[in-house]
Amino acid sequence: MTDTTSFYDIGGYRENVRRYKDGIEQLTDIQTMIKERMDIETNYSKCLQIYYDKWSNHVDGLAKSAIQVVWKDVLDESMELQRLHANVRDRICDEILKTVTLYLKENHHPSAFRASKETREVEDDFERAQRSWRRQFEKVEKAKKAYHGAARLERSAQIQMKNACGDAALSPDMQSRYHDRYQKCQDELMKSEKVYRSALDDLYLLKKNYVSHMNDVFEACQLKELKRLKFTFEMLSNLQKVCSDLASATKLNHLHLNLEKKLTTDNTRFNNDLENWSKKYGPECETKWPAFEPFIPSLNSITSRKKKKDGEVVLMKQTFKDDDGQNNYSTKSSISQNTQLTTPDTPIKSSIPVVAEIVVDRANGTLSKNKTTVTQNCKEPTSSVSTYSHNDQSSLVIPDRDNASSNPGESSPTEHVKHPYTAKVLHDYDAQDDDELSLTKGEKIIVISGPDHLNWSLGMKNERTGFFPASFVEKL
Numbered sequence: 001m002t003d004t005t006s007f008y009d010i011g012g013y014r015e016n017v018r019r020y021k022d023g024i025e026q027l028t029d030i031q032t033m034i035k036e037r038m039d040i041e042t043n044y045s046k047c048l049q050i051y052y053d054k055w056s057n058h059v060d061g062l063a064k065s066a067i068q069v070v071w072k073d074v075l076d077e078s079m080e081l082q083r084l085h086a087n088v089r090d091r092i093c094d095e096i097l098k099t100v101t102l103y104l105k106e107n108h109h110p111s112a113f114r115a116s117k118e119t120r121e122v123e124d125d126f127e128r129a130q131r132s133w134r135r136q137f138e139k140v141e142k143a144k145k146a147y148h149g150a151a152r153l154e155r156s157a158q159i160q161m162k163n164a165c166g167d168a169a170l171s172p173d174m175q176s177r178y179h180d181r182y183q184k185c186q187d188e189l190m191k192s193e194k195v196y197r198s199a200l201d202d203l204y205l206l207k208k209n210y211v212s213h214m215n216d217v218f219e220a221c222q223l224k225e226l227k228r229l230k231f232t233f234e235m236l237s238n239l240q241k242v243c244s245d246l247a248s249a250t251k252l253n254h255l256h257l258n259l260e261k262k263l264t265t266d267n268t269r270f271n272n273d274l275e276n277w278s279k280k281y282g283p284e285c286e287t288k289w290p291a292f293e294p295f296i297p298s299l300n301s302i303t304s305r306k307k308k309k310d311g312e313v314v315l316m317k318q319t320f321k322d323d324d325g326q327n328n329y330s331t332k333s334s335i336s337q338n339t340q341l342t343t344p345d346t347p348i349k350s351s352i353p354v355v356a357e358i359v360v361d362r363a364n365g366t367l368s369k370n371k372t373t374v375t376q377n378c379k380e381p382t383s384s385v386s387t388y389s390h391n392d393q394s395s396l397v398i399p400d401r402d403n404a405s406s407n408p409g410e411s412s413p414t415e416h417v418k419h420p421y422t423a424k425v426l427h428d429y430d431a432q433d434d435d436e437l438s439l440t441k442g443e444k445i446i447v448i449s450g451p452d453h454l455n456w457s458l459g460m461k462n463e464r465t466g467f468f469p470a471s472f473v474e475k476l
Contacts, residue, residue, distance in 0.1 A: 006285055006286065006287040006288065007214070007218070007281060007282055007283060007285050007287065008210070008211065008214060008283075008287050008289075009287075010130065010133075010134050010137060013123075013126035013130070013214070013217075013218075015281040016122070016126070016218065016221050016281060016282070017119060017122050017123045017126070019221070019225065019277070019281070020118065020119055020122055020221065020224065020225070021115065021116070021119050023225060023228045024104070024107075024108045024116065024118075024119075024228075026232070027100065027103070027104060027228065027231075027232060028104065030100065030232065030235065030236070031097070031100045031101065031104070034092060034096055034097050034100065034235075034239065035097065037092060037239070037243075038089055038092045038093055038097060041085050041086075041088050041089035041092065042089050044085050045082050045085040045086040045089060048078055048079070048081060048082035048085065049082050051078060052075055052078050052079045052082060055075055056072075056075050059071050059072055059075060084245060084246060085246070087245070088242055088243065088245060088246060091242045092239065092242055095238055095242065096235055096238050096239055096242070099235065100235055103231055107228075122217075122220075122221060125217045125220070126214070126217050128213075129210070129213035129214045129216075129217050130210070130214070132206055132209075132210070133203075133206055133210040136199070136202055136203045136206055137203060137290070139199045139202075139203075140196075140199045140200055140203050140290055142199075143192070143195045143196040143198075143199040143200075144196055144293065146192045146195070146196070147189075147192040147193050147195070147196040147295070148295050149192075150185070150188045150189040150191075150192040150193075151189055151192075151295030151297075152295070152297075153185045153188070153189075154182070154185040154186055154188070154189045155297050156185075157178070157181050157182040157184075157185040158182055158185075160178050160181070160182075161175075161178040161179055161181070161182045164178040164179075165178075196292070197292060200290060200291070200292060203290060207289070211283075214283070215283050218278075218282050218283060222274055222277075222278070222282075225274070225277075226270060226274060229270055229273065230270065237260075237264075240260060241260075244260070420446050420447060420448050420449075420460075421446070421447055421475055421476075422444055422445070422446055422447070422475075422476050423444070423445055423446075423447045423459075423473040423474060423475050423476060424442070424443075424444055424445075424473060424474050424475075424476055425439045425440060425441055425442060425443050425444070425445060425472060425473050426441065426472055426473060426474055427439070427441055427472045428440055428441050429468060429469060429472050431466070435466055435467055436466050436467050436468060437459060437461050437464070437465075437466035437467065437468045439461075439468055439472055439473070443461075444476070445459045445460070445461045445468075445473060446459055446460045446461070447459045447473065447475070448460055448465065450470055451470030455469060455470050455471060456468070456469065456470060457469075457470040457473070459473075
């Protein structure tokens with residue numbers, strides 16, 4: 001689905017419900033503004049009345065003269081201005097404030113603990129229109145999740161089967177098991193894909209009625225919004241006309257003329273407002289309908305971050321010796337891929353054809369190291385591995401990071417590997433790939449080799465080897 005919620009998405013109608021609620025709140029704010037203007041006119045009228053009474057009594061006590069007549073005319077102007085403001089106050093109250101209050105009383109029924117009655121009605125209408133679509137859409141999402149999960153399992157089984165076929169150490173019976181598991185995962189993938197497609201087909205059968213019902217509810221919301229817009233403009237226009245009675249100066253006259261032009265009712269602006277809203281939150285907005293989404297395998301399973309030649313195989317072998325002297329062998333191989341991945345916060349690691357063999361003696365707690373080269377014939381699925389046999393030791397075959405630039409198809413010369421040592425972890429580190437080690441601040445780890453030119457070291461922790469940033473540890 002798209003990041004921006006579409007009108008036809010589940011819950012995509014909420015912007016229309018919010019618009020109705022915001023429209024009522026906007027009208028309430030206008031009502032409050034009108035009340036404040038009426039209070040200003042009332043207070044100003046009272047002040048002018050007090051002013052006139054005070055100075056009129058004073059002028060009446062004066063002897064008749066030219067000054068007294070002129071003074072009386074000046075006071076009469078203030079009395080006329082007082083009557084003008086009192087008239088404005090009465091008109092604002094009778095023609096505007098009472099009309100707005102009546103409109104809110106008829107179109108808005110608030111609740112103490114819930115949304116208003118009208119808001120709940122709009123939301124319920126949209127909910128009913130989406131009810132059947134929502135149920136089927138949830139089935140589609142569930143089927144898609146199952147299909148993608150089956151696809152991941154099928155891909156994992158395919159990789160394991162290929163690795164098993166290329167591992168000469170595994171018995172034919174074990175290779176057959178991997179093949180059977182892959183076939184089973186393929187069957188599950190086909191079943192889940194069939195269910196997914198069937199759920200999508202059922203969803204599209206409901207599309208026509210769903211769109212029709214949603215459009216009907218939306219049109220009802222548009223009519224209510226158009227009614228509110230016209231009423232709000234009418235009240236603001238009436239307020240301007242009432243206040244224009246106070247305009248006597250030329251500057252104020254021009255101001256009120258401009259306001260009158262701006263507040264003239266124009267259905268074109270109303271229609272443009274409604275059309276823009278419909279394009280953003282209504283039926284005309286861009287919608288991405290549910291469609292079949294094929295499974296795209298994740299690249300996180302590729303362990304190699306350095307581009308290699310086709311057919312190259314790096315084998316990771318770990319051999320343990322039990323207390324009774326028996327050797328148990330377990331081999332893990334991964335096929336290098338012709339791709340290169342980078343991670344923003346960690347250096348780039350690369351798998352290489354030369355491996356260093358670190359021998360761990362559990363009885364004595366000592367380590368020794370050897371080297372071996374792993375090569376593979378690109379034309380054959382099997383690989384030839386040169387290893388050393390150890391009767392009394394357990395060996396770990398580990399990739400040598402120092403030979404990252406060597407040719408995978410050629411055997412590289414033996415290079416010196418530093419003696420293992422114990423180090424203390426300075427910072428926490430979470431492994432990003434399977435060939436990395438997770439570190440916890442304060443714990444100890446055995447550093448086998450490194451750092452290489454990419455500042456990665458090879459170490460062992462809890463009998464498991466892997467790579468980690470060299471700067472995250474300190475030698476004890």
